[in-house]
Amino acid sequence: MNDTRTKGDAKLDGDTPTLRLFGLLEVIAEKDQFFTLQGLVDETGLPKPTLHRMLQQLEAAGMLQRDGAGRHYSTGVRLRxxxxxxxxxxxxxxxxxxxxxxxxxxxxxxxxxxxxxxxxxxxxxxxxxxxxxxxxxxxxxxxxxxxxxxxxxxxxxxxxxxxxxxxxxxxxxxxxxxxxxxxxxxxxxxxxxxxxxxxxxxxxxxxxxxxxxxxxxxxxxxxxxxxxxxxxxxxxxxxxxxxxxxxxxxxxxxxxxxxxxxxxxxxxxxxxxx
Structure with missing residues (x-):
């Protein structure tokens, strides 16, 4: 089988939803500035609804927080x-x-x-x-x-x-x-x-x-x-x-x-x- 995954997709590999959330945190941890949902979609190649749901879960857990007008994300207090x-x-x-x-x-x-x-x-x-x-x-x-x-x-x-x-x-x-x-x-x-x-x-x-x-x-x-x-x-x-x-x-x-x-x-x- 041909592997058509992007570099970002490979980082989000995991057998469970929890591991995929952890992979998303690894992607986010490499960033030195605010990021957006669309930016993560472009980077990972994952569907926007899927990433939006993952970001909501991480935000609810205190791992991420929204800044400014709510379109930008950054690391949350719990993650730090x-x-x-x-x-x-x-x-x-x-x-x-x-x-x-x-x-x-x-x-x-x-x-x-x-x-x-x-x-x-x-x-x-x-x-x-x-x-x-x-x-x-x-x-x-x-x-x-x-x-x-x-x-x-x-x-x-x-x-x-x-x-x-x-x-x-x-x-x-x-x-x-x-x-x-x-x-x-x-x-x-x-x-x-x-x-x-x-x-x-x-x-x-x-x-x-x-x-x-x-x-x-x-x-x-x-x-x-x-x-x-x-x-x-x-x-x-x-x-x-x-x-x-x-x-x-x-x-x-x-x-x-x-x-x-x-x-x-x-x-x-x-x-x-x-």
């Missing part, structure tokens, strides 16, 4: 929470935590692992320093990307058009006198971050707190959704001193990348044996 919980609780957590703990022992300051979630930075894990003066930010905490070191790194991976689309709907709230709330100044800072390969949060989110961060390289060499950062009070850490910690951060990032690559390879081996 699912993705975040997977990041927070995956099987590599113990190994990643050990890398963070070793980094804290080396640099003597609190360190954290973050991911990009919507327009915010999500703290996946954190190890505190034993120093008496420190700032507490527990796993699950969120920080706006525009005033976070790793947040700027995540933003720097987006195309200018993607950044404009994201930031156009996000208020650049001022948290301190140093917070960048002007789009042009933020764009200039993001360009500097792209050239430097690291980013600083110089009292931009909390007064008296300085942070330096780097990205964890993605296993496939593409965009990374993991960052590692060091935080300390300004009485112990200045921007100049923060740069001296970059080699330690980069070694930790490489170790974390190896863990992610091993986990990805393990998932591939499991799929091949099923």
């Amino acid at each position: 929470r699912l993705a975040e919980n997977l990041l927070l609780n995956n099987t590599a957590h113990g190994a990643r935590h050990a890398v963070l703990r070793q980094l804290v022992e080396e640099v003597g300051e609190s360190c954290n692992l973050t991911a990009f979630s919507g327009s915010e930075v999500l703290y996946l894990d954190r190890v505190e320093t034993a120093a008496p003066l420190r700032f507490y930010l527990h796993p699950g905490s969120r920080v706006p990307a525009h005033c976070s070191a790793t947040g700027k790194l995540f933003l720097a991976q987006l195309s200018p058009a993607q950044r404009r689309r994201l930031l156009a709907h996000v208020p650049l709230a001022r948290y301190t006198e140093n917070t960048l709330t002007d789009l042009e100044r933020l764009e200039a800072e993001i360009e500097r971050v792209k050239r430097a390969g690291y980013a600083l949060d110089d009292e931009e989110f909390l007064p008296g707190l300085l942070c330096v961060g780097v990205l964890v390289p993605a296993p496939d060499g593409g965009k990374s959704n993991l960052g590692v950062a060091l935080q300390a009070p300004i009485m112990r850490l200045t921007p100049d001193k923060a740069v001296h910690f970059l080699p330690a951060l980069q070694r930790a990032a490489a170790a974390l990348a190896a863990i992610e690559a091993e986990a990805a390879a393990g998932r591939g081996d499991t799929e091949e044996t099923e």
Whole structure:
């Protein structure tokens, strides 16, 4: 029998309606902007009534939501929470935590692992320093990307058009006198971050707190959704001193990348044996 399915149709293969809904979510998860019913029809080749019914089911379940005049869809709160919980609780957590703990022992300051979630930075894990003066930010905490070191790194991976689309709907709230709330100044800072390969949060989110961060390289060499950062009070850490910690951060990032690559390879081996 000739296989006449389109690329999109193949993604929606499944023996049950539930699996086909999951396949549709996989298609949707690859999108970086709002999408329409007609756009999905064109992409998948499925009948419009079928896709409309599937979208209604996903919207009712909180996996999708409608925006604007109701013609455009985007990911829903429930779907985003699912993705975040997977990041927070995956099987590599113990190994990643050990890398963070070793980094804290080396640099003597609190360190954290973050991911990009919507327009915010999500703290996946954190190890505190034993120093008496420190700032507490527990796993699950969120920080706006525009005033976070790793947040700027995540933003720097987006195309200018993607950044404009994201930031156009996000208020650049001022948290301190140093917070960048002007789009042009933020764009200039993001360009500097792209050239430097690291980013600083110089009292931009909390007064008296300085942070330096780097990205964890993605296993496939593409965009990374993991960052590692060091935080300390300004009485112990200045921007100049923060740069001296970059080699330690980069070694930790490489170790974390190896863990992610091993986990990805393990998932591939499991799929091949099923």
